[in-house]
Amino acid sequence: MIVDENNKWHIRSETFFGxxxxxxxxxxxxxxxxxLCKSYxxxxxxxxxxxxxxEGSIYGFLGPNGAGKSTTMKMILGLVxxxxxxxxxxxxxxxxxxxxxxxxxxxxLIESPSYYxxxxxxxxxxxxxxxxxADKREVDEALKTVRMEKQQNKKAGAYSLGMKQRxxxxxxxxxxxxxxxLDEPTNGLDPAGIQEMRELIRSLPERYGMTVxxxxxxxSEIDQMATHTGIIHKGELIFQDSLEHLHEHSRxxxxxxxxxxxxxxxxxxxxxxxxxxxxDRISLPDMEDEKVALCIASLVxxxxxxxxxxxxxxxxxxxFLSLTGKQVSL
Amino acid sequence: xxxxxxxxxxxxxxxKMKLKRSFIWxxxxxxxxxxxxxxxGNYLQNIDIxxxxxxxxxxxxxxxxxxxxxxxxxAVYCAYTWRVENFNxxxxxxxxxxxxxxxxxxxxxxxxxxxxxLTQIWVGILYVLCGKTAGLPGLPDVxxxxxxxxxxxxxxxxxxxxxxxxxAIRSFAVPVAFGxxxxxxxxxxxxxxxxxxYPFSLMMMGMNSNKYEDVLGGEGLQFMVFSTLYVVLFCLxxxxxxxxxxxxx
Numbered sequence: 001m002i003v004d005e006n007n008k009w010h011i012r013s014e015t016f017f018g019x020x021x022x023x024x025x026x027x028x029x030x031x032x033x034x035x036l037c038k039s040y041x042x043x044x045x046x047x048x049x050x051x052x053x054x055e056g057s058i059y060g061f062l063g064p065n066g067a068g069k070s071t072t073m074k075m076i077l078g079l080v081x082x083x084x085x086x087x088x089x090x091x092x093x094x095x096x097x098x099x100x101x102x103x104x105x106x107x108x109l110i111e112s113p114s115y116y117x118x119x120x121x122x123x124x125x126x127x128x129x130x131x132x133x134a135d136k137r138e139v140d141e142a143l144k145t146v147r148m149e150k151q152q153n154k155k156a157g158a159y160s161l162g163m164k165q166r167x168x169x170x171x172x173x174x175x176x177x178x179x180x181x182l183d184e185p186t187n188g189l190d191p192a193g194i195q196e197m198r199e200l201i202r203s204l205p206e207r208y209g210m211t212v213x214x215x216x217x218x219x220s221e222i223d224q225m226a227t228h229t230g231i232i233h234k235g236e237l238i239f240q241d242s243l244e245h246l247h248e249h250s251r252x253x254x255x256x257x258x259x260x261x262x263x264x265x266x267x268x269x270x271x272x273x274x275x276x277x278x279x280d281r282i283s284l285p286d287m288e289d290e291k292v293a294l295c296i297a298s299l300v301x302x303x304x305x306x307x308x309x310x311x312x313x314x315x316x317x318x319x320f321l322s323l324t325g326k327q328v329s330l
Numbered sequence: 331x332x333x334x335x336x337x338x339x340x341x342x343x344x345x346k347m348k349l350k351r352s353f354i355w356x357x358x359x360x361x362x363x364x365x366x367x368x369x370x371g372n373y374l375q376n377i378d379i380x381x382x383x384x385x386x387x388x389x390x391x392x393x394x395x396x397x398x399x400x401x402x403x404x405a406v407y408c409a410y411t412w413r414v415e416n417f418n419x420x421x422x423x424x425x426x427x428x429x430x431x432x433x434x435x436x437x438x439x440x441x442x443x444x445x446x447x448l449t450q451i452w453v454g455i456l457y458v459l460c461g462k463t464a465g466l467p468g469l470p471d472v473x474x475x476x477x478x479x480x481x482x483x484x485x486x487x488x489x490x491x492x493x494x495x496x497x498a499i500r501s502f503a504v505p506v507a508f509g510x511x512x513x514x515x516x517x518x519x520x521x522x523x524x525x526x527x528y529p530f531s532l533m534m535m536g537m538n539s540n541k542y543e544d545v546l547g548g549e550g551l552q553f554m555v556f557s558t559l560y561v562v563l564f565c566l567x568x569x570x571x572x573x574x575x576x577x578x579x
Binding site for chain 2: 074077078079080081096100101103104106108110111112113114115116117118119123126127128130131132133171175
């Protein structure tokens with residue numbers, strides 16, 4: 001990932017997941033897309049998307065509403081045909097011939113939970129179980145996982161949205177898929193429900209050895225749940241890396257305002273502190289207290305008036321904002 | 331890794347479960363009662379000229395049932411079959427199950443065939459009950475039951491067509507209106523001698539609608555060929571549509 005002179009972030013393919021190209025061979029990808037495109041009429045809603053979802057990860061697919069998250073996930077599942085590009089799931093190309101093979105290993109909850117309102121929760125799961133060729137015991141396991149044992153015999157149409165989401169997740173878990181695609185699974189849930197769903201999703205890779213791709217327009221949610229993230233905006237994947245790597249870019253900086261910023265910048269450079277102008281301030285990388293004292297003393301000695309010294313830390317919201325130019329939902 | 335083969339029987343089981351507590355059973359029981367009552371009333375009013383007892387009653391029952399109720403009833407079954415998938419994003423779930431699109435369409439059709447056969451049995455029961463209530467002696471000729479089953483098969487071309495319409499047009503009313511219009515045009519086509527080439531007429535001819543003598547006579551094989559041909563044709567269209575179109579849940 002690189003940052004250009006306009007402070008915009010871009011993906012550099014060789015740094016995906018912090019690995020060099022040869023390093024990428026060590027990390028198996030659960031989902032890989034190449035130049036994936038989809039347009040509806042004249043509107044191109046997914047543009048040349050190259051996803052790399054590492055096996056065993058929780059991949060947070062982040063983007064504002066209408067960015068192309070659901071369309072991309074639908075293309076991975078074969079619900080929507082791509083105009084261009086390739087999709088492979090566990091190394092196998094997703095096409096009409098391999099569709100069933102891929103779907104057998106994939107569970108999903110797309111757009112909103114699917115359910116037959118006139119049937120009970122258990123009957124709904126039974127239908128999915130039969131269609132996925134899963135063992136009968138799996139229905140009880142899934143109900144237990146999403147804590148729905150007590151509500152299983154109620155009609156699904158009478159469930160609250162939170163219950164429907166849980167039912168959708170239980171259905172997605174049937175057949176013990178290796179890959180789970182969850183599209184905004186916490187939509188419409190209350191804070192307690194969000195917390196519960198998040199915990200549940202976080203436990204899946206360890207519990208069942210699953211890879212989870214979860215979309216959201218909430219950065220905080222992805223931050224608390226994912227190990228890797230891809231940020232999509234106006235159909236373009238504008239960032240993709242591990243969340244750890246994203247956090248690295250939110251490290252502290254020092255902001256310095258003087259009465260002669262140009263001269264101060266030169267003096268600091270001579271001291272080995274390379275800064276850059278940010279509006280009326282000089283932005284410096286974080287440094288030890290002793291070095292800060294040394295820099296300030298040098299500036300003062302050369303008659304530069306120090307107006308303000310402050311510590312600044314870009315949070316993830318700032319990064320998201322600089323990537324998308326859009327206010328992030330919190 | 332090989333695909334766990336999900337066969338027709340598993341899909342059929344899932345499809346049957348979707349009909350549990352479904353309102354189509356209300357239509358299933360109520361709708362055939364209406365032509366049965368109308369046909370019996372008509373028979374009793376014209377008993378002086380209708381001399382062939384059970385066969386006469388059959389002509390009056392099928393006059394109403396085959397022309398005005400049978401195709402719309404199949405349309406209700408077809409429209410309902412897709413209606414449950416159109417609600418609550420169920421098409422997403424259906425189309426991400428590891429089941430071939432051919433299997434998805436065929437199983438829906440087979441399920442409609444099953445319900446149609448049950449409907450024909452119910453129509454047969456109503457016919458016998460009405461006949462006995464009208465004071466007819468003994469039981470009807472066994473050929474009547476053959477006509478009922480043959481009518482079910484004749485209706486399958488229509489079912490495949492209406493299943494395709496219900497899948498493509500996300501509406502409940504349109505397929506039913508289509509069925510109603512099909513019943514009337516089917517009557518016109520069979521009266522004009524083109525019935526064999528029109529699926530809505532085939533279902534009436536299969537039922538031997540409003541006739542004493544077997545309308546197919548020696549054309550039973552031709553009837554089977556055309557009925558099967560329409561089933562295959564509309565199934566291929568439906569499967570192709572499912573395979574190539576984006577899923578809109």
